Amino acid sequence: MTAAILSIDEQVAAMRAAWPQFSARRIDRRAQSARWVGSVRPQYASYSLEIRYEVGSLPEVRVLSPDLVRLPGNSEGQLPHVYPPAEDPTLCLFDPREREWTAAMTIASTTVPWALDWLACYELWVMTGRWTGGGRHAGQDIGEARVTT
Amino acid sequence: MNIQLTPTGLNPFDDPLDRILAEIALSIQLPPSLHDKAKSRYEAVRRHLETTTAFFDQIEHFYPQGSMAIDATISTRGTDDEYDLDIVSQLGGRFRGMAPLEILTELEAALADYPVQRVLRQTRCVTLFYADKMHLDVTPSLRVYATLDRESLITHAKGPRRSADDRFVDMNAYGFVQWYASRTPLELRMAKEFHRRWLDHAGLAARADADVDDVPDQCDFIVKNTATLALQLLKRFRNIRYSSYTGRIPPSVMLSYYAGLAAQPNMSLSAMLVRLASWIIRDIEQASLYRRLLHVANPICETDVFTDRWPESIAQQDEFAGHLRELIRSLEVMRKGEMCPDTMMDTLRRSFGERVVTRAANQIATEIGGGIQQSRQLYTRRGGLLLPSATAVAAPIVNPAVSVARPHTFFGRKI
Numbered sequence: 195m196t197a198a199i200l201s202i203d204e205q206v207a208a209m210r211a212a213w214p215q216f217s218a219r220r221i222d223r224r225a226q227s228a229r230w231v232g233s234v235r236p237q238y239a240s241y242s243l244e245i246r247y248e249v250g251s252l253p254e255v256r257v258l259s260p261d262l263v264r265l266p267g268n269s270e271g272q273l274p275h276v277y278p279p280a281e282d283p284t285l286c287l288f289d290p291r292e293r294e295w296t297a298a299m300t301i302a303s304t305t306v307p308w309a310l311d312w313l314a315c316y317e318l319w320v321m322t323g324r325w326t327g328g329g330r331h332a333g334q335d336i337g338e339a340r341v342t343t
Numbered sequence: 344m345n346i347q348l349t350p351t352g353l354n355p356f357d358d359p360l361d362r363i364l365a366e367i368a369l370s371i372q373l374p375p376s377l378h379d380k381a382k383s384r385y386e387a388v389r390r391h392l393e394t395t396t397a398f399f400d401q402i403e404h405f406y407p408q409g410s411m412a413i414d415a416t417i418s419t420r421g422t423d424d425e426y427d428l429d430i431v432s433q434l435g436g437r438f439r440g441m442a443p444l445e446i447l448t449e450l451e452a453a454l455a456d457y458p459v460q461r462v463l464r465q466t467r468c469v470t471l472f473y474a475d476k477m478h479l480d481v482t483p484s485l486r487v488y489a490t491l492d493r494e495s496l497i498t499h500a501k502g503p504r505r506s507a508d509d510r511f512v513d514m515n516a517y518g519f520v521q522w523y524a525s526r527t528p529l530e531l532r533m534a535k536e537f538h539r540r541w542l543d544h545a546g547l548a549a550r551a552d553a554d555v556d557d558v559p560d561q562c563d564f565i566v567k568n569t570a571t572l573a574l575q576l577l578k579r580f581r582n583i584r585y586s587s588y589t590g591r592i593p594p595s596v597m598l599s600y601y602a603g604l605a606a607q608p609n610m611s612l613s614a615m616l617v618r619l620a621s622w623i624i625r626d627i628e629q630a631s632l633y634r635r636l637l638h639v640a641n642p643i644c645e646t647d648v649f650t651d652r653w654p655e656s657i658a659q660q661d662e663f664a665g666h667l668r669e670l671i672r673s674l675e676v677m678r679k680g681e682m683c684p685d686t687m688m689d690t691l692r693r694s695f696g697e698r699v700v701t702r703a704a705n706q707i708a709t710e711i712g713g714g715i716q717q718s719r720q721l722y723t724r725r726g727g728l729l730l731p732s733a734t735a736v737a738a739p740i741v742n743p744a745v746s747v748a749r750p751h752t753f754f755g756r757k758i
Contacts, residue, residue: 212746215726234726237359237711238687240680263685271757278758286755294751307722308751311715314728315753317684318708322701326712329753 197298202226202249205301212302216245226250230301231258236310237317243309249297253305255285257313263320270325275312285312289330352530352569353611356540357730360677361612365537366703367695368566368575371417373426375545377477381411384479385430388457388471392432395453401435403486404493408516410578410595413523414566415602417575420582420592423698425476429468431516433484433495443498443509446483454481466501467512485511493517494644512651515644519596522642526603527568534567541565544706570606573615574598576695583696584666590655593663597639597649598623617674620667627664631657670694718748 200208206218206228216232227248233240242258262283264272276283287308288294295304315327355365373381389405392398409429410416419425438446451464454471461472468482484495496511566572577598585592598619605619630637637660641647654660673690676682682690691700711730714720721729724746 213724213726232726235680236726236728238677238680238684239682260683263683273758275753275755276758277755280758283758286753287751289752289754292752303746304749304751306726307746307748310722310726310728311720311748311751312753314711314720315715318704318711320684321688321704322708324705324708324712325753326708326716327753328712328716329755332754332756 197296199249199297200300202228202247205247205249208300208302209306212300213306216243216306234306234310234313236314239317241313245301245305245309247301247305252290252295253301255287255305255309255312256282257285262316265320265323268319268323270319271331274319274325275315275329275331285309287312351609352533353609354532354536355569355572355612356536358611358613359730360674362730363691363700363703363707364576364612364616365540365572366706367579367691367699368417368572369537369540369544370699370702371423371575371579371695372541372566373416375542377426377475380475381426381428381477381479384473384477385428388430388454388479388481389432391457392450392453397437397449397453398434401437402432403435404431404433404517406431406433406493406517408482408520410599412516412520413527413571413599415571415574415578415595415599417578417582419478421586422476423696425478427478427480429480429482431482431484431495431497433486433493438483439485442500442505443511444500444502444505446498447500447502450481450483464502467497467499484514487513491515491518491643494647513644513646515641515647518643519600519641519647523599523603527570527606529567530569530608533569533572534565537566537572568606569610569612569615570602570619572612573605573619574602576612576616577602577619579695579699580666580670581663583694590659591653594649594653597653600639600642600649601626603642613674613678617671617678620671624664624667624671627660631661631664636660715748718750720748722746722748 202221202223206221209216209218209230213232215234216230218228218230220229222228225248227246230245231242233242235241239260241260244256244258245253247253262273266272273280273283275286277286287305311327315325319325353361355361385405385407389402393402406412407429408431411428416426416428419427434446447464447469450469451462454462454469457471459471459473463470463472465480468480471479471481473479482497484497487494487496494513494515497514499512500506500509566575578595581593581598601623602619605615605622607615607618610618627637634657636654636657637650639649641649654663673694677687688700688704714730723729
């Protein structure tokens with residue numbers, strides 16, 4: 195049995211309950227879309243995050259501030275595990291081939307905690323040059339995934 | 344009913360900033376292998392001295408002083424792997440009536456054939472240099488009777504000939520240790536976790552598991568209190584800031600005195616470091632305001648002056664206060680989460696040294712990244728990521744504001 199797709203109201207309610215510091219903006223019930231902005235501090239620094247979601251597509255997560263640090267020449271790329279464009283990257287938090295996210299899941303229980311994971315790994319990557327959270331870049335074999343660099 | 348609970352201390356590995364500071368402290372600690380050696384070595388030196396004609400039956404007490412006695416030993420200035428340890432040898436009646444230089448020379452002669460790389464007579468002690476870069480200072484002393492326990496005179500003589508500057512200096516290192524210990528009691532939670540990781544870092548995981556429930560109150564060389572951890576960091580900070588300085592630097596015993604004063608139960612490590620540095624700044628500012636040199640004496644022996652050789656000028660003390668202000672400013676910005684990780688690394692490296700900070704960050708990256716890959720992390724409602732320590736794993740049971748992780752795989756491109 196396939197689980198039911200959650201409506202934007204259900205997503206908004208789940209976000210409000212789990213992450214009250216994220217305020218929902220531009221809730222569009224006709225388009226079934228919303229935008230949330232909130233501040234988090236997974237480890238060392240505070241970040242302002244933006245999440246955009248439209249039912250039927252994948253959630254998009256951006257770091258609004260501070261600017262993300264790039265490490266040119268790093269083996270993981272100058273900024274790992276993101277979707278282009280380089281000047282406005284969105285975080286890539288799950289592997290679509292693994293079906294780790296579906297529209298029946300709440301953003302509150304998946305996207306937000308995964309973004310916190312990304313930020314924690316990103317900070318330690320900036321500090322050490324090593325992305326230790328595992329994962330897979332597009333084009334990389336699944337067998338190579340989850341390898342700590 | 345008021346219930347007084349014994350302060351257990353905060354686990355520094357549960358807070359991100361405290362964790363990196365604690366990892367830095369772990370990197371500069373006397374490692375377990377040398378810790379075991381230090382204990383056996385100072386006992387061996389005593390046994391050796393007692394076999395010599397000059398010292399047979401003349402050693403009344405042989406006890407650690409300084410950082411060794413308060414569990415605050417860190418690597419020597421300018422190094423990451425050399426350690427200075429201090430022993431006081433309280434001598435008997437044969438040495439009373441001798442001049443300071445004579446006593447030091449006798450001690451040097453008795454240790455001349457001791458199996459170490461080098462034996463060096465210094466102004467107040469004789470230093471033994473071991474091949475593994477440990478240095479053991481043996482300071483001869485004579486008990487001042489009718490005073491508090493172990494108040495003593497120690498020798499001061501530059502040599503090689505007698506000089507008008509030769510003298511005995513009053514001190515009570517033993518009493519200071521008792522004072523310090525009374526101010527910095529065992530914080531069990533913090534001490535157990537630190538001890539476990541200290542053994543773990545040295546590849547002694549099995550011993551870490553065995554010893555973790557066994558951190559006794561009197562356990563030598565084991566950091567037992569957050570103030571002592573902050574003291575180690577402050578000493579390291581001083582060593583780095585004065586690494587190319589040739590003159591005297593703020594003395595460790597003075598910093599220890601302030602750590603004893605600043606100690607307060609259940610404070611975070613970063614807050615304790617700020618508190619300790621602030622306390623010193625306040626006293627320096629007060630002294631400089633009246634154009635006086637900072638004066639710090641042993642709290643149980645006022646003639647034992649910790650600042651007798653530093654500062655030599657008001658400018659020197661003001662310079663140290665400036666360094667401390669810079670340390671506090673950067674820690675405060677980090678505590679507020681307002682410093683980017685690259686800037687934080689640069690700042691920590693400038694404060695505590697390149698190698699140890701890199702090692703600390705690598706250790707944390709491996710642990711946190713590994714925890715995330717295994718979905719062992721937890722999240723606070725305010726958007727914090729808890730680390731997979733034993734304490735955090737138990738958290739959801741008692742803390743509904745913490746949620747558990749769901750497995751996922753980072754994807755995307757390299758841009």
